[in-house]
Amino acid sequence: MLVAFSVAPSGTGREDGSVHDAVAAAVRIVRDSGLPHRTTSMFTEIEGDWDDVFDVVKRATEAVLPFGSRVSLVLKADIRPGYTGEIDNKIERLEAAIDE
Numbered sequence: 001m002l003v004a005f006s007v008a009p010s011g012t013g014r015e016d017g018s019v020h021d022a023v024a025a026a027v028r029i030v031r032d033s034g035l036p037h038r039t040t041s042m043f044t045e046i047e048g049d050w051d052d053v054f055d056v057v058k059r060a061t062e063a064v065l066p067f068g069s070r071v072s073l074v075l076k077a078d079i080r081p082g083y084t085g086e087i088d089n090k091i092e093r094l095e096a097a098i099d100e
């Protein structure tokens with residue numbers, strides 16, 4: 001499965017509204033997981049089986065908790081049994097279709 005998620009605190013008390021320190025704590029969890037992943041300016045994508053992926057999402061969310069009074073989690077999942085490597089394969093198929 002592929003999961004794209006975004007996790008951020010609110011109620012941080014920071015005047016500029018920046019959440020980069022909290023996001024860094026979450027992304028560190030993802031990177032340390034050993035699962036295939038990609039981080040962009042808005043989401044982190046992670047690939048693996050259900051239990052492994054959601055364990056990482058849970059731990060990443062928990063890592064953000066100390067940074068604010070509440071946490072927002074946005075999650076989208078692509079569940080396609082029998083397929084692996086889709087974090088890259090989907091992009092490769094898209095690029096090939098664009099080049100046609």
